[in-house]
Amino acid sequence: MSDVDVPLPSGYELLWGLRERPRRGPKPGLSVEGIVQAAIDLADAEGLAAVSMSRVAAKLGFTPMALYRYVESKDHLLSLMVDTVVRAPPPIDPVGPQWRPALETWTWDQVTVLNQHPWILQIPITGPPLTPGQMRWIEQGLRILSVTGLPESDKVAVLGLLASFALSEARLAVDLSSAAVRGDTQGTAPSYGDLLRRLIDPQRFPAVHTSVVAGAWDEPPEYTDEDAKFRLHRVLDGVEMLVERRAREASAG
Amino acid sequence: MSDVDVPLPSGYELLWGLRERPRRGPKPGLSVEGIVQAAIDLADAEGLAAVSMSRVAAKLGFTPMALYRYVESKDHLLSLMVDTVVRAPPPIDPVGPQWRPALETWTWDQVTVLNQHPWILQIPITGPPLTPGQMRWIEQGLRILSVTGLPESDKVAVLGLLASFALSEARLAVDLSSAAVRGDTQGTAPSYGDLLRRLIDPQRFPAVHTSVVAGAWDEPPEYTDEDAKFRLHRVLDGVEMLVERRAREASAG
DNA sequence: CCTGGACTGTGTATGTCATACACTCATCTG
DNA sequence: CAGATGAGTGTATGACATACACAGTCCAGG
Numbered sequence: 001m002s003d004v005d006v007p008l009p010s011g012y013e014l015l016w017g018l019r020e021r022p023r024r025g026p027k028p029g030l031s032v033e034g035i036v037q038a039a040i041d042l043a044d045a046e047g048l049a050a051v052s053m054s055r056v057a058a059k060l061g062f063t064p065m066a067l068y069r070y071v072e073s074k075d076h077l078l079s080l081m082v083d084t085v086v087r088a089p090p091p092i093d094p095v096g097p098q099w100r101p102a103l104e105t106w107t108w109d110q111v112t113v114l115n116q117h118p119w120i121l122q123i124p125i126t127g128p129p130l131t132p133g134q135m136r137w138i139e140q141g142l143r144i145l146s147v148t149g150l151p152e153s154d155k156v157a158v159l160g161l162l163a164s165f166a167l168s169e170a171r172l173a174v175d176l177s178s179a180a181v182r183g184d185t186q187g188t189a190p191s192y193g194d195l196l197r198r199l200i201d202p203q204r205f206p207a208v209h210t211s212v213v214a215g216a217w218d219e220p221p222e223y224t225d226e227d228a229k230f231r232l233h234r235v236l237d238g239v240e241m242l243v244e245r246r247a248r249e250a251s252a253g
Numbered sequence: 254m255s256d257v258d259v260p261l262p263s264g265y266e267l268l269w270g271l272r273e274r275p276r277r278g279p280k281p282g283l284s285v286e287g288i289v290q291a292a293i294d295l296a297d298a299e300g301l302a303a304v305s306m307s308r309v310a311a312k313l314g315f316t317p318m319a320l321y322r323y324v325e326s327k328d329h330l331l332s333l334m335v336d337t338v339v340r341a342p343p344p345i346d347p348v349g350p351q352w353r354p355a356l357e358t359w360t361w362d363q364v365t366v367l368n369q370h371p372w373i374l375q376i377p378i379t380g381p382p383l384t385p386g387q388m389r390w391i392e393q394g395l396r397i398l399s400v401t402g403l404p405e406s407d408k409v410a411v412l413g414l415l416a417s418f419a420l421s422e423a424r425l426a427v428d429l430s431s432a433a434v435r436g437d438t439q440g441t442a443p444s445y446g447d448l449l450r451r452l453i454d455p456q457r458f459p460a461v462h463t464s465v466v467a468g469a470w471d472e473p474p475e476y477t478d479e480d481a482k483f484r485l486h487r488v489l490d491g492v493e494m495l496v497e498r499r500a501r502e503a504s505a506g
Numbered sequence: 507c508c509t510g511g512a513c514t515g516t517g518t519a520t521g522t523c524a525t526a527c528a529c530t531c532a533t534c535t536g
Numbered sequence: 537c538a539g540a541t542g543a544g545t546g547t548a549t550g551a552c553a554t555a556c557a558c559a560g561t562c563c564a565g566g
Contacts, residue, residue, distance in 0.1 A: 016452055024512040026561040048377075052552060065554080066515050074553065124301075124375045135458055142460035152469035160425065161484065168421030172413065199269055205388055207395035216405035231414065234491040238484060277541040279532040305523060318525080319544050327524065 016132060030062060032070045036080045040117070043081065048119035051078075078123050079131065085117045086110075087133030100236055102144045107162040107232060110137070114170035121171055148243045149250070158239055165235050173223045193218035269385060283315060285323045289333045293370070296334065301372035304331075331376050332384065338370045339363075340386030353489055355397045360415045360485060363390070367423035374424055401496045402503070411492055418488050426476045446471035 038059045042050050053064040053074060071077045096102075114120055141159040150158070196217055202209040211217065291312045295304050306317040306327060324330045349355075367373055394412040403411070449470055455462040464470065 024561095024563045026512095026514050026563095028514070030515090053554085054552070063516055064552090065517085068554075069514065122375065122377050135453070135461060139458045139461045142464055146460060152464040152467040156464060156469045157480075164421050164425040167424055168417050171420055172417040200388070205392045207399060208388060208392045211395055211405040211409060214405040216409045227410075231488070231491060234487045235484070237490070238487040277534045279534095279541095279543050281543070283543090306525085307523075316545055317523090318546085321525075322543060 028069070030060065030066060030070055032080065033084075034060065035067055035070055036077065036084050039077055040081050040085060043119040044117060048122050051081075053077075082120055082123055083131035083133040085113060085120065085133075086137065097147050099144050099147050100240065103141070103162065103239070104229075104232060104236060106137075106141055106144060107166055108229075110163060110166035111169045111228065114166060115173055118170065118174045121167065121174065150243060150246055154242065154246065158242070161239070162235065165232065169228050169231070173228075281322070283313065283319060283323055285333065286337075287313065288320055288323055289330065289337050292330055293334050293338060296372040297370060301375050304334075306330075335373055335376055336384035336386040338366060338373065338386075339390065350400050352397050352400050353493065356394070356415065356492070357482075357485060357489060359390075359394055359397060360419055360488075361482075363416060363419035364422045364481065367419060368426055371423065371427045374420065374427065403496060403499055407495065407499065411495070414492070415488065418485065422481050422484070426481075 035056060039051050039056045042055055042059065053067055056077075057064045057067055067077070071080065138159060141162075142155055145155045145158060148155070193212060193215065196208070196212045200209050200212055288309060292304050292309045295308055295312065306320055309330075310317045310320055320330070324333065391412060394415075395408055398408045398411060401408070446465060446468065449461070449465045453462050453465055
């Protein structure tokens with residue numbers, strides 16, 4: 001048993017199920033999954049700011065401190081939320097030489113997940129993926145890439161690039177849709193175009209001014225899946241070029 | 254004077270200098286710029302979490318409430334921070350038919366700014382750009398794109414895409430560098446590869462396992478400008494294809 | 507069966523935070 | 537010079553994360 005070989009960042013033993021079930025004491029009335037799910041529901045409904053230990057506990061009918069028996073800190077809870085949301089296994093058959101469409105689906109599924117839970121974008125980065133849910137995605141991605149013959153480090157880099165693309169797309173979608181919901185107070189909310197018309201001095205910002213009078217800002221550019229797919233294809237073009245280059249290097253050197 | 258035509262989101266009159274200087278009363282001991290700069294210094298030094306009204310005020314030798322004479326809320330202060338950081342005018346000569354290299358520089362400058370102030374990535378999106386600093390970038394970008402003949406709405410969309418790319422690159426850079434600084438407590442911090450060796454079950458995650466033993470995770474993939482530029486070129490390829498398509502549409506229809 | 511340890515949930519306390527409100531004092535306009 | 541206007545402060549409120557000590561609850565071993 002090489003248990004205590006490598007010290008794990010605290011809280012991860014529990015996550016990976018490396019801690020044995022306690023035999024004594026009362027039965028737990030809560031569960032990590034339940035807590036995380038309640039937090040996710042809160043974030044989906046009212047945004048990440050609504051996720052406080054008190055609110056989550058109240059939603060479950062417990063006191064705030066009860067959560068700390070299951071979760072190490074709020075930061076830990078946040079990373080568990082990300083992990084759970086991401087955990088849904090991508091339904092791809094990774095076998096076969098068709099790596100490009102599989103990789104496209106792999107990335108697109110991530111975009112979808114992120115768009116369903118946009119609060120993920122506000123959770124600060126704490127470190128590289130260390131949770132089972134994230135690991136499942138990486139496993140899937142690596143299997144897809146296995147037929148490319150890329151060196152392992154390149155595979156990892158490609159997955160990082162695509163994950164980053166998914167984040168970028170999700171952020172773009174949030175940006176554009178938030179532009180639509182701008183004025184939220186009264187019924188006569190000024191549109192973004194109206195605001196710019198008020199603020200933009202033609203002398204100082206001539207190019208912006210002409211785009212404003214052209215109405216380019218009046219309705220925010222629709223975020224369409226079509227456009228996003230187009231961008232994704234460009235990125236995959238880049239990956240394909242990398243695969244070919246590595247193949248040439250291998251046959252040459 | 255069409256002053257009160259369109260109600261402005263409160264706080265923006267001040268930002269755009271639309272409020273006349275008060276004549277009476279004591280002279281201000283603080284300034285918006287000073288407050289914002291102090292907040293930026295704090296965020297650069299200790300991260301966004303260290304930016305509290307108290308800390309900022311203390312740094313300036315005032316009480317927390319004094320800041321509210323200059324800044325409407327903490328959220329407002331945060332958006333001012335973003336605006337200030339972004340304000341540095343991109344030193345591009347936008348005239349001339351060379352839109353592609355100019356646009357590359359335009360985007361790259363944003364990546365650079367974001368990498369210098371990674372806390373920007375944690376600031377929640379509140380809405381479309383409405384500050385003078387952001388407007389300066391947009392003005393510059395629109396000028397660059399003026400020679401493309403794109404319709405105004407497409408220009409706006411292209412700038413949105415590139416800005417989003419910059420955010421994505423910055424996030425990727427943060428991710429990769431944070432992977433390096435993982436174990437921060439004791440001298441014998443386990444590397445990411447060590448952790449994975451401990452956690453990954455070959456049965457459950459065979460592909461990850463082989464990549465781990467191949468050492469693909471032992472040193473995090475270096476974030477190089479070269480790679481990033483490569484990705485940017487793919488995105489610009491997409492823009493170029495859009496420009497050509499629009500040109501064809503214009504000559505055909 | 508019983509007892510002591512292990513464990514769960516709670517109550518309470520601390521320190522931080524954003525921000526509202528009422529106040530004092532300085533400064534300028536009339 | 538007077539009153540208005542605005543700057544900075546002090547104090548208060550309510551939310552928050554979390555430490556600590558406790559009470560009740562369950563189980564293994566005697």
